[in-house]
Amino acid sequence: MITIVPVETKSQRASFIDFPHDLYEADPNYVPELFLGQEDLLNPKKHPFYKHSQAQPFLAYQDGKIVGRVLAIYNVNHNNFNQVNEGQFGFFDCINDQEVADKLLETAMAWVKSKGANNIVGPINLSTNDTCGLLVEGFDRPPMAMMPYNFPYYIDLITNAGFNKKEDLRAYLVNKANASHRSVLLLDKLEARLERSGIKLRQINLKDFKNEAERIKVVYNKAWDKNLGFVPMTDDEFFYVAKDLKMIVDPKYCILAQKGEEIVGFALGIPNINEILINIKRGRLLPTGLFKLLFGKKKIKTLRVLMLGVLDNYRKLGIEACLYGRIIKNAMPEGIVEAECSWMLDHNYMMNHAIEQINADFYKRYRLYEKAI
Template sequence: MIIVEEVQNETQKKEFLEFPARLYQQDQNYIRPRNIDIEDVFNSKKNKLFNGGECSRFLFKNAHNKTVGKVAVFINETYQQKQPTGGFGFFDCINDQETANFIFDHCKNWLQLRGMEAMDGPINFGERDKFWGLVIEGFAEPLFGMNYNFPYYKELFENYGFKIYFEQLCFSRPIFAEVSRVFTVMHAKHKQNPDISARPMTKTHLEKFAKDFTEVYNKAWAAHGEGKCLDETKTLKMFKMMKPIINEHISWFVYENEKPIAMWMNLPDTNQWFKYLNGKFGIWEKLKFLWIKRFKKNEKMIGIVFGVIPEWQRKGIEGYMIWEGTQHLRKHTDFKVTEMQWIGDFNPKMIKIAENLDTTVTRKLATYRYFFDRNREFERHPIL
């Protein structure tokens, strides 16, 4: 017998956070997310998707009142698919197929009552940049905001009938690995051009870099697939929020006569610091974080976004930028590896860019889909 509890009071909210910590306590690769990052997803005052969407959290307990699973299930009106599709995420479960099936059935029934015809998961009641996908290869320490799960979760999903809608590929490379000769050749070529210069992003000039970032991003990605135009004001707000963790040696911009033409944005992987805080971020933890940040070496950085304006694409300017930045950060930082945020397998152009950066796939996640009509033909995410 499984008992279902909707998360409504403080005790249940706490259990929603504590259950995975107990479940993964013997897994050395598990890094507990900050409680605040989870709770903000379900805070209607902070998550704008509540304005037109709906979300509920559930705990699943056995006959002894012991938690054996949890999940969040939701409808996001901005998540437009061919058919009405709901989502679920923050799924955790013991290694038991019957329990997992019960949870999946509960999600399906909740969504069917609201007119949905399919469900995707595990996804986030928010943007794709956080808590999205199931790890299916490369069970290493997760990056900040990245899901982590046991290998057996893949079987729980696929035995129920889920199919992979798209794979999420994470590309990585050692900082001190040999750099492609193409990069060094292109660097030497553009280095001779007095109109071309490269510089790292600094905290004292966030307004300028926010403006330059917005310009490059919108030209490079706004018309590309599912890209969205960015607003300079929102970019600056985002940069200011990131200011405490910005490393002034690892994000680079390239200019032609002061006109921004390319950018390469990276951040330290804050999970390398947060993993010592056990999910908490109160006053004491913030002080501890500052101490750890100052004295504990962080050897991993995350590639956030890379862009070259159309006029400069296929001219090797990325090689100039990458080698210029790499030489600098090798001297001025402790980073030993960089890993890019995931790229969907439906985006071959971006995958090609990642491959051209001399990276290899070191981690795979998957977004699964389940049609409620089991006779419906399954289609993977369309190629962009």
């Protein structure tokens, strides 16, 4: 018998977070998320998302054993900004059993419908500003930092439950050995041309982090506003994320394009800390995980470029190429051998073409699903 139970206690929340560790125990590509970070995401008293919206985690039990989990989400800011009335589901993990998957997804649908939603989209792990998408191509290697991972059989579980494709998301891989360095070779000329227009590139100033983050937030909320499912971050949400990223941001990989006092574009790359997290058992920093994290950072060989945005009025000036070029140029002497650029919408032809021009390989595909309720 399958029973779906709402997560209401601290102990249940810990079980919700820990379930994937057991499910993926034999999978060499699985990377455990840090327990503390997941606990904050799911705790209404800690994460700023819950100041404007709601989410309810559920666990599936069979014969007294946890066999699945899901988070039902009703994002008020998303609905208001996009003029829709939909719910989301996220944190979906399940044994390979259609009945268990059906009951979990039906529970999530019933919960968001009770809030007034007429459609459900996922997987989205809280909002599109967090990890989202179901991996549907590229199961042969671990995910990069802040990217999802799942078993291939999840595709059948979700489609058999009546969900249809909404949108695909792309991840590209740039390899140092075969990448075109044209953007690096032309960087000086491109930057000189930008400077004649009064636009200069510089690294983020971590000593003035609060002010820098405030100015980047303006670009972030404007540059992505036409993306599928985008929802602007509140101030609390942006600085919550910025505070966490500050711990791993290297100024060499956070490049700003500035005209006068205005930030008109930026790109952010982060060291792929999943190289370390894959060896931190069950995502616990204590007793030994913290040392692995601290001492392993210098040995990281891969990078993820997770944000690149330019304000509308400054696109097609070559800023994007310069931002990519500066990050590539800075990464080469640091022993970085490859970088992932993710994620891009499948139909974002301009950005996808720009990445393909530097010989990046389209190597992973993620998918968002939807279902009318």
